[in-house]
Amino acid sequence: MAPSSSPVSQDSLPGFTLSDSVRQLAVDILSELREKFFDGVGVSRETYGESETAAFMLLESYARDAGFEIQWDAARNLIIRLPGQNPELPAVATGSHLDSVPEGGNYDGAAGVVAGLAVLIAVKQTGIPRRSMEVYALRGEESAWFGGPCYFGTRAMFGQLTEDDFQTLHRDGTKTLEDCMRAAGADIDRLKTGAPLLGTSHLAGWLELHIEQGPILTAREKPVGVVTGIRGNHRHRRVVCTGQAAHSGAVPRWLRQDAVLAMADLMVRIDEHWRVLLEWGEDLVVTAGIVETNPKEHAISRVPGEVSFALEYRSQNLKTLQSFEALIQSECDQVAKKRGVRFDLGAAKLTRPATMAPEMIELLEGVCKSQKVPYEVMASGAGHDTSVFANAGIPSGMVFVRNDKGSHNPDETMEFPDFFLATEVLGGAMLAVANDQSEDSK
Ligand code: GLV
Ligand code: MN
Ligand code: MN
Numbered sequence: 001m002a003p004s005s006s007p008v009s010q011d012s013l014p015g016f017t018l019s020d021s022v023r024q025l026a027v028d029i030l031s032e033l034r035e036k037f038f039d040g041v042g043v044s045r046e047t048y049g050e051s052e053t054a055a056f057m058l059l060e061s062y063a064r065d066a067g068f069e070i071q072w073d074a075a076r077n078l079i080i081r082l083p084g085q086n087p088e089l090p091a092v093a094t095g096s097h098l099d100s101v102p103e104g105g106n107y108d109g110a111a112g113v114v115a116g117l118a119v120l121i122a123v124k125q126t127g128i129p130r131r132s133m134e135v136y137a138l139r140g141e142e143s144a145w146f147g148g149p150c151y152f153g154t155r156a157m158f159g160q161l162t163e164d165d166f167q168t169l170h171r172d173g174t175k176t177l178e179d180c181m182r183a184a185g186a187d188i189d190r191l192k193t194g195a196p197l198l199g200t201s202h203l204a205g206w207l208e209l210h211i212e213q214g215p216i217l218t219a220r221e222k223p224v225g226v227v228t229g230i231r232g233n234h235r236h237r238r239v240v241c242t243g244q245a246a247h248s249g250a251v252p253r254w255l256r257q258d259a260v261l262a263m264a265d266l267m268v269r270i271d272e273h274w275r276v277l278l279e280w281g282e283d284l285v286v287t288a289g290i291v292e293t294n295p296k297e298h299a300i301s302r303v304p305g306e307v308s309f310a311l312e313y314r315s316q317n318l319k320t321l322q323s324f325e326a327l328i329q330s331e332c333d334q335v336a337k338k339r340g341v342r343f344d345l346g347a348a349k350l351t352r353p354a355t356m357a358p359e360m361i362e363l364l365e366g367v368c369k370s371q372k373v374p375y376e377v378m379a380s381g382a383g384h385d386t387s388v389f390a391n392a393g394i395p396s397g398m399v400f401v402r403n404d405k406g407s408h409n410p411d412e413t414m415e416f417p418d419f420f421l422a423t424e425v426l427g428g429a430m431l432a433v434a435n436d437q438s439e440d441s442k
Pocket of ligand 1: 382
C-alpha cells in the first residue's frame with residue numbers, strides 16, 4: 001500500500017480470534033504492568049526514566065519467550081518482529097507507548113503494545129503471512145514529564161527531534177531530555193544527525209490500538225471506535241503575567257495591577273472565543289493545566305505581582321490552531337492595557353493534527369462489520385504516536401477501545417471483553433494488509 005493508494009482488498013477479510021491462552025497472557029502482562037508501576041495513587045512510567053525502561057524490559061522478555069525477533073533502535077524504541085514469508089516486502093506494524101502521565105492509568109499506551117504482542121502471538125500460532133508483522137513499543141509519548149513537546153520516541157524514528165527537544169527540561173528542573181535519553185541508552189550522536197531510523201518505505205501500513213480516553217463510546221454503547229483523525233496541539237509551557245505586588249489591604253481596586261485577576265480576565269475572554277468558535281463549527285479545546293504564584297513570595301495578604309500558567313489548545317484543524325494563537329495575543333494586549341500588566345507567552349510548541357488514511361478507515365470498518373463488532377467512526381481528541389506515522393506519509397489507522405472514567409487519572413479503567421474485541425479488529429486488519437497482494441511492488 002502506498003499513501004492514498006487503492007484500498008486493501010476486502011473480498012475475503014480473514015476472521016481473527018484470540019485463543020483463551022493469548023487472552024490470559026494479555027491480562028497477565030497488563031496486571032503485571034499495573035502492579036509493578038503502582039505509585040501509591042495511580043501508575044507512573046516516566047518518559048525516558050527508569051520506570052519506562054523497566055516496562056520495556058518486561059515487554060521484551062515476554063516477546064523473547066514467545067520466540068520473536070527483537071531489535072532496539074537508537075532512540076531505545078523496542079521492535080518485536082514476526083518475519084513474513086516475503087520478508088523483503090514492506091511490513092505491517094502496530095504499537096503504542098509505554099510511558100504514562102504521573103499518577104496516571106495503566107492502559108493509556110500499554111493496552112496498544114500488549115494488543116500488538118497478542119496479535120503477533122495469535123498469528124504465529126495460525127500461519128505466517130506474506131509480509132512481516134511488527135510491534136513497536138514507543139518511548140516518551142507523554143508531554144507531562146517534559147512540559148509540552150511529545151512523541152519523542154516516534155519523532156526520533158523519523159529524524160524529527162530538534163536541539164530544542166533535546167534541551168527541554170524535565171519537570172523536576174534538574175535534567176534535560178538529552179540527559180534522560182542518554183541514561184536510557186539512546187545513541188544521541190546518531191539521533192542528532194537527523195537521519196531517520198525508519199525509512200517510510202519499510203512500512204506498508206501502521207495501525208494503533210488505544211483506549212478512547214473519553215466518554216463517547218460509552219455514551220454510544222459501542223465497544224470499538226474507528227478513528228478518522230487526531231487533534232494537534234499548540235502548547236505554551238509557561239506564560240508569565242507580571243503586574244505589581246502590593247499590600248492587599250492598603251491598595252484600592254483602581255490602583256491595583258493584580259496579575260491573577262489579569263490572568264482570570266484573559267481566561268474568561270479565551271473561554272468566550274472558544275464558545276463562539278464551537279458555535280461556528282470549529283474543533284477546539286483549551287486548557288490551563290498548571291497555574292502558579294511564586295510560593296517564596298505569595299501570601300494571603302499580598303496582591304499577586306506575578307502568576308505563571310501553562311496554556312494548551314488543541315484542534316483537528318491546523319488553521320484553527322494558528323488563528324487561535326493570534327486571537328490570544330490580541331486578548332493579552334487588551335488585558336495588559338486595561339489592567340496595567342504584561343504577558344509573556346514564552347516559547348510555544350506546535351504539534352500538527354493528522355488525518356487517518358481513507359483506505360485504513362475503510363479496512364477497519366470492513367473488519368468490524370465482518371467480525372460483527374459494533375463500532376463508532378470518530379475523531380480522536382487526545383494525541384497519539386500515530387499522528388507522526390500518518391504525517392510521515394505512512395498509511396495509518398487507529399482502533400479505539402471503549403473505556404470508563406477517562407484517562408490521565410488513576411481511575412481510568414477498561415473492560416477486557418472490549419479490549420479483546422478491539423484487538424481482534426486490529427488483528428483482522430493487520431492480517432488483511434499482511435496478506436494483501438494488490439501492491440507487491442512496494
Ligand atoms: C496524550 O496523552 C495527550 O496528551 O493527548
Ligand atoms: Mn496519555
Ligand atoms: Mn496514550
